[in-house]
Amino acid sequence: MRATVYRGPYKLRVEEKDIPAIEHPNDVIVRVTLAAICGSDLHLYHGLMPDTRIGHTFGHEFIGVVDQVGPSVQNLQVGDRVMVPFNIFCGTCWFCARGLYSNCHNVNPNATAVGGIYGYSHTTGGYDGGQAEYVRVPFADVGPVRIPDWMSDEDAVLLTDAVPTGYFGAQLGEIVEGDVVVVFGAGIVGLVAARSAWLMGAGRVIVVDHLEYRLQMARTWASAETFNFVEYDDIVVEMKKTTGHLGADVAIDAVGAEADGSLLQHLTGVKFKLQGGSPIALNWAIDSVRKGGTVSVVGAYGPIPNMVKFGDALNKGLTLRMNQTPVKRQWPRLFEHVRNGHLTPSELVTHRFPLEHVVEGYHVFSAKLDGCIKPLVVPGAA
Amino acid sequence: MAYTPHKPPLPETTEQLRARIPYWGVDLDPADRPSVPKLQWQEDLSGAHWGETPDQQPEKQPRERSIEHAAVTPVFGTAQPLHGLSGAIRRYAYTRYSEARVGHWLLLVLGDRVEAWGAHLRSFATLRPDNPITQTGVLAEAGAHPIRSRYGVRRTDTVHQPLDPVLVAGPWVAAATVTWLGVRRLARAVRG
Numbered sequence: 194m195r196a197t198v199y200r201g202p203y204k205l206r207v208e209e210k211d212i213p214a215i216e217h218p219n220d221v222i223v224r225v226t227l228a229a230i231c232g233s234d235l236h237l238y239h240g241l242m243p244d245t246r247i248g249h250t251f252g253h254e255f256i257g258v259v260d261q262v263g264p265s266v267q268n269l270q271v272g273d274r275v276m277v278p279f280n281i282f283c284g285t286c287w288f289c290a291r292g293l294y295s296n297c298h299n300v301n302p303n304a305t306a307v308g309g310i311y312g313y314s315h316t317t318g319g320y321d322g323g324q325a326e327y328v329r330v331p332f333a334d335v336g337p338v339r340i341p342d343w344m345s346d347e348d349a350v351l352l353t354d355a356v357p358t359g360y361f362g363a364q365l366g367e368i369v370e371g372d373v374v375v376v377f378g379a380g381i382v383g384l385v386a387a388r389s390a391w392l393m394g395a396g397r398v399i400v401v402d403h404l405e406y407r408l409q410m411a412r413t414w415a416s417a418e419t420f421n422f423v424e425y426d427d428i429v430v431e432m433k434k435t436t437g438h439l440g441a442d443v444a445i446d447a448v449g450a451e452a453d454g455s456l457l458q459h460l461t462g463v464k465f466k467l468q469g470g471s472p473i474a475l476n477w478a479i480d481s482v483r484k485g486g487t488v489s490v491v492g493a494y495g496p497i498p499n500m501v502k503f504g505d506a507l508n509k510g511l512t513l514r515m516n517q518t519p520v521k522r523q524w525p526r527l528f529e530h531v532r533n534g535h536l537t538p539s540e541l542v543t544h545r546f547p548l549e550h551v552v553e554g555y556h557v558f559s560a561k562l563d564g565c566i567k568p569l570v571v572p573g574a575a
Numbered sequence: 576m577a578y579t580p581h582k583p584p585l586p587e588t589t590e591q592l593r594a595r596i597p598y599w600g601v602d603l604d605p606a607d608r609p610s611v612p613k614l615q616w617q618e619d620l621s622g623a624h625w626g627e628t629p630d631q632q633p634e635k636q637p638r639e640r641s642i643e644h645a646a647v648t649p650v651f652g653t654a655q656p657l658h659g660l661s662g663a664i665r666r667y668a669y670t671r672y673s674e675a676r677v678g679h680w681l682l683l684v685l686g687d688r689v690e691a692w693g694a695h696l697r698s699f700a701t702l703r704p705d706n707p708i709t710q711t712g713v714l715a716e717a718g719a720h721p722i723r724s725r726y727g728v729r730r731t732d733t734v735h736q737p738l739d740p741v742l743v744a745g746p747w748v749a750a751a752t753v754t755w756l757g758v759r760r761l762a763r764a765v766r767g
């Protein structure tokens with residue numbers, strides 16, 4: 194089969210690989226019909242996740258058709274069209290039994306601090322991902338779901354991570370009616386977080402980024418106010434000025450490890466990997482929120498320690514909430530929102546790359562060229 | 576100016592928001608939001624039907640694991656098993672240090688670099704040597720409005736983007752230089 198393969202930081206290629214095999218009785222093999230590149234994949238691509246091995250196939254956002262089933266699989270059959278949450282999870286450990294699907298303890302021998310994720314290095318369990326023609330899907334009776342007839346393929350693939358994560362970001366903010374919510378990052382995660390904040394009754398939604406074309410989408414698609422942080426000497430002061438000098442009630446970090454805005458943080462965190470990514474957006478969130486407010490973090494960071502302004506968080510009495518998204522737990526409600534048009538994720542897809550051209554897709558998405566917001570990857574397309 | 580007990584006024588009333596944003600407030604009630612509360616017993620165990628313990632995936636070769644785990648988990652990835660020098664470094668990182676220790680992660684990073692260099696070198700003995708031009712995707716620049724996307728707009732990542740090619744090409748240039756100097760010295764030594 195054809196598969197995206199890691200060749201070292203900033204380097205990928207598409208090569209021929211064996212079709213994955215059933216390794217556990219509850220595995221299925223899925224033939225991928227549509228995949229996506231996520232902001233998280235950029236962290237891997239730039240070499241920010243330790244134990245990313247040469248030959249690893251990336252991709253944790255994918256849908257497809259069941260091609261082979263393991264002997265204990267009961268809920269799926271060959272030929273089923275399925276959407277697969279980016280989390281690999283067992284359903285029965287202490288964490289899964291209580292709904293913490295992203296924190297499953299039975300799927301990742303390499304680390305206890307993170308669950309299992311497809312195509313996300315050996316730190317998340319060493320599973321090859323879905324930017325390929327086929328992928329092994331463990332615990333097939335637990336994770337995947339048949340795609341409802343009414344749902345488009347594009348909405349389905351965006352529901353495997355980006356949309357649930359954006360909504361989850363807003364949800365972790367514990368928004369109450371009239372809250373002022375500031376979202377850092379206008380990637381798909383931040384855009385969905387901003388729109389979800391309205392669903393939860395926010396009184397004001399502000400989106401901060403430096404990419405004008407994405408801020409434009411924040412104004413139209415997410416009906417938000419926007420601030421381009423490059424236009425201000427100090428975005429934190431600006432957030433204070435616009436909130437009567439109290440600060441926002443809720444701040445959401447939808448940027449994560451590759452944040453811009455501080456050259457020192459960016460160089461040490463991203464280029465030279467001396468910390469687990471640049472936490473500047475997180476620090477801005479901590480400093481922009483009011484005392485007693487809530488900071489929600491869905492932006493992803495690596496396991497190496499970061500220069501985070503923890504003293505401020507303590508002195509301000511903040512509530513910090515964060516996690517990898519428990520995707521399947523978000524689905525029933527989000528399916529309703531997509532069905533009745535409260536969320537229209539496929540409008541955020543800007544690019545479709547054939548699998549053979551996935552490398553170009555990474556570059557365009559990473560360098561934020563050509564108005565790119567969300568790139569999809571299409572196996573089998575010429 | 577003193578701060579008062581009042582929240583600063585919002586630019587729009589609830590009625591105005593409802594009129595402007597049709598879906599405003601549909602999840603106002605936290606009970607309608609998924610994953611609230613965080614810990615909630617899942618009666619259906621999400622479809623798992625094996626009682627409390629899943630089958631154990633066979634371990635065909637010794638699988639590295641975090642020493643914070645009691646044993647290798649019932650399911651695990653089998654992609655890219657440990658091999659060679661990088662494998663030895665990584666295995667040491669896993670067996671010697673918990674995830675709490677920076678040494679664990681720094682050794683894994685070292686393993687990554689050692690493996691990448693080995694892979695680059697080995698690729699030169701194949702029909703498909705590593706190629707930092709095709710493999711970084713920069714060839715996509717041509718069709719992706721490289722100028723218009725970057726200049727004449729206010730964005731700050733253009734400050735450090737030029738570093739990327741240096742980071743990618745730098746080690747290759749350094750390796751080529753060292754090799755060339757070495758070969759030249761060797762040639763001189765041989766000539767006497």
Ligand SMILES: NC(=O)c1ccc[n+]([C@@H]2O[C@H](COP(=O)([O-])OP(=O)(O)OC[C@H]3O[C@@H](n4cnc5c(N)ncnc54)[C@H](O)[C@@H]3O)[C@@H](O)[C@H]2O)c1
Pocket residue numbers: 231232233234235236354355358377378379380381382383401402403404407422447448449450451452453454473474490491492493494516517518566
């Ligand atoms: N928690 C989870 O389960 C989960 C799931 C998916 C993605 N993520 C993470 O969410 C983050 C966003 O993902 P994405 O796909 O939207 O990525 P993306 O790269 O498309 O978007 C990131 C955005 O942040 C902007 N940005 C950079 N520095 C900033 C700053 N200091 N302040 C404000 N904005 C800044 C960038 O210009 C960009 O628009 C990533 O870190 C990703 O790893 C987490």
Ligand SMILES: [Zn+2]
Pocket residue numbers: 231232233234253254279354355
């Ligand atoms: Zn993702």
Ligand SMILES: [Zn+2]
Pocket residue numbers: 282283284285286287288289290296297298299
């Ligand atoms: Zn579990």
